[in-house]
Amino acid sequence: MKIIVDRQRCDGNGVCMGIAPEVFDVDDDLYLHVAENIPEDPELRARVRQSITSCPILALKLVED
Amino acid sequence: MTHRIVVAGGSLAGHSAVAELMALVPDADVVWVTGERHRAYSKPALSKEFMQARNEIADLMLPGIEGDLGRLRIVSESCASLDPSGQSVVLGNGERIGFDQLLVATGARARMPDILQGVGGVFPLRTLDDAVAIRESLAGKPKVVVIGGGLIGCELAASMRTLGLEVTLVEQLQSLLERPFGGAFGTYFLDLHRDNGVELIMGGMVERLAVDNGWVAGVKLADGTTIDAQLVVVGAGSEPCTHWLEGSGVAVDNGVVCDTYLATSRPAIFAAGDVARWMNPVYGIQMRVEHWTNASAQGRAAARNMAAALTGRQELRKAFGDVPYFWSDQYGQKIQMVGWHQGHDHVELDRSGEAPGPLARFYRDGRLVAAAGINAPRIVMKLRRQIEEEARALQAA
Ligand SMILES: Cc1cc2nc3c(=O)[nH]c(=O)nc-3n(C[C@H](O)[C@H](O)[C@H](O)COP(=O)(O)OP(=O)(O)OC[C@H]3O[C@@H](n4cnc5c(N)ncnc54)[C@H](O)[C@@H]3O)c2cc1C
Ligand code: SF4
Numbered sequence: 351m352k353i354i355v356d357r358q359r360c361d362g363n364g365v366c367m368g369i370a371p372e373v374f375d376v377d378d379d380l381y382l383h384v385a386e387n388i389p390e391d392p393e394l395r396a397r398v399r400q401s402i403t404s405c406p407i408l409a410l411k412l413v414e415d
Numbered sequence: 416m417t418h419r420i421v422v423a424g425g426s427l428a429g430h431s432a433v434a435e436l437m438a439l440v441p442d443a444d445v446v447w448v449t450g451e452r453h454r455a456y457s458k459p460a461l462s463k464e465f466m467q468a469r470n471e472i473a474d475l476m477l478p479g480i481e482g483d484l485g486r487l488r489i490v491s492e493s494c495a496s497l498d499p500s501g502q503s504v505v506l507g508n509g510e511r512i513g514f515d516q517l518l519v520a521t522g523a524r525a526r527m528p529d530i531l532q533g534v535g536g537v538f539p540l541r542t543l544d545d546a547v548a549i550r551e552s553l554a555g556k557p558k559v560v561v562i563g564g565g566l567i568g569c570e571l572a573a574s575m576r577t578l579g580l581e582v583t584l585v586e587q588l589q590s591l592l593e594r595p596f597g598g599a600f601g602t603y604f605l606d607l608h609r610d611n612g613v614e615l616i617m618g619g620m621v622e623r624l625a626v627d628n629g630w631v632a633g634v635k636l637a638d639g640t641t642i643d644a645q646l647v648v649v650g651a652g653s654e655p656c657t658h659w660l661e662g663s664g665v666a667v668d669n670g671v672v673c674d675t676y677l678a679t680s681r682p683a684i685f686a687a688g689d690v691a692r693w694m695n696p697v698y699g700i701q702m703r704v705e706h707w708t709n710a711s712a713q714g715r716a717a718a719r720n721m722a723a724a725l726t727g728r729q730e731l732r733k734a735f736g737d738v739p740y741f742w743s744d745q746y747g748q749k750i751q752m753v754g755w756h757q758g759h760d761h762v763e764l765d766r767s768g769e770a771p772g773p774l775a776r777f778y779r780d781g782r783l784v785a786a787a788g789i790n791a792p793r794i795v796m797k798l799r800r801q802i803e804e805e806a807r808a809l810q811a812a
Contacts, residue, residue: 364740365707369711378793
């Protein structure tokens with residue numbers, strides 16, 4: 351599982367971080383950091399998918415392994 | 416045996432629930448009654464990126480639902496009523512659809528005071544069609560009056576100023592964003608909008624519209640002044656879409672009343688999103704949260720509890736406890752709020768310099784219940800976790 355961020359669009363509102371803080375982290379310059387390796391935990395992965403759907407600017411894309 | 420699940424509401428709460436139900440209940444037929452002629456789309460972008468023409472309709476569409484789409488029927492009608500037996504819904508076109516389970520995710524609609532209705536050039540903002548209509552009327556560089564200094568009004572004022580339009584904002588109270596931020600930031604929002612060129616009329620009571628040939632020409636205030644306007648946008652709050660549940664026996668009280676599992680007063684009927692007023696175990700009170708993140712999380716949580724009941728997989732069943740979260744974007748400032756500040760007895764402005772922007776903490780009986788920050792996402796999220804952990808410790812005690 352890999353996540354691609356559209357940097358042109360992401361504005362750092364942190365919705366993804368609100369849903370899956372283990373994976374998404376917006377810093378104080380409003381730059382989004384995404385965890386390199388996402389654990390196999392199905393519950394976490396479901397929340398990561400939910401973050402992607404919930405990004406209000408549709409700035410996240412998922413590439414499944 | 417196949418189960419039939421009806422999901423009413425075609426926005427984020429409905430979308431999250433449908434996606435989760437398709438994944439968790441493989442033998443169910445899902446009927447998604449959306450009330451929409453559009454696919455599910457991002458509402459927060461309507462007042463921000465979309466209004467500023469930084470993105471277009473195609474950029475707003477949420478991802479499609481995955482899975483065996485043969486089991487999913489999407490209906491663009493609305494539910495007109497719920498049968499008192501609690502086993503079927505009737506659509507606007509008269510079709511009756513029976514169900515084993517129903518999710519109410521019909522959200523909220525814009526409140527439009529009577530005096531503002533029926534005049535050209537006057538718009539609420541709740542739906543994509545509203546946003547398109549407002550955008551279309553921007554072409555002639557109209558003079559804009561924004562009625563209401565809540566989130567929608569302030570975001571619209573900011574977007575219109577960003578586009579270089581002349582903007583006057585009328586608010587009854589003496590402060591902006593009073594309800595969402597509990598007055599924590601004093602004059603910060605007044606200064607922000609004034610510095611960006613919005614003419615603010617605070618304590619202004621709109622009496623009626625001045626109309627010319629069916630089109631708005633101005634806004635008349637109770638003190639006798641008239642503000643010229645070619646476009647009026649209205650942010651006068653919203654109300655939950657529960658009218659179709661009247662007489663159904665589902666308990667409604669400013670939203671659909673739910674327990675901690677998002678179950679309503681009728682068996683097999685659940686609710687999620689802006690329409691739901693549920694018992695939040697984090698705070699031990701009933702609340703109705705009108706935020707994007709909540710609609711997403713609640714839609715999913717309700718779907719899991721529904722799946723638990725249908726499949727007997729008890730490990731899916733979970734109380735929904737949440738520290739609400741929302742953000743707003745005005746002139747590039749990221750304004751964030753976590754928690755529930757209503758009923759707080761003490762606010763503390765952080766002057767430690769730890770946060771890069773203004774930061775406020777809200778307390779009730781000495782307990783941290785909410786926090787708000789501007790351009791300080793990390794610390795705000797840290798406080799969200801702190802609120803959650805303190806609540807858990809309190810429950811365990
Ligand atoms: C302009 C705007 C900006 C916003 N900005 C932010 C923001 O920055 N941050 C934030 O956190 N939140 C924001 N919000 C709030 C957020 O969009 C809502 O909390 C969220 O949309 C709620 O989702 P929902 O699915 O519960 O309901 P809604 O989005 O209200 O959708 C309700 C759905 O139900 C359907 N429906 C209604 N009646 C019926 C019926 N009888 N039968 C069938 N279907 C029906 C409607 O067609 C619609 O599809 C904003 C809202 C707006 C309007
Ligand atoms: S939700 Fe979307 S826009 Fe917001 S920080 Fe995450 S990726 Fe960026």
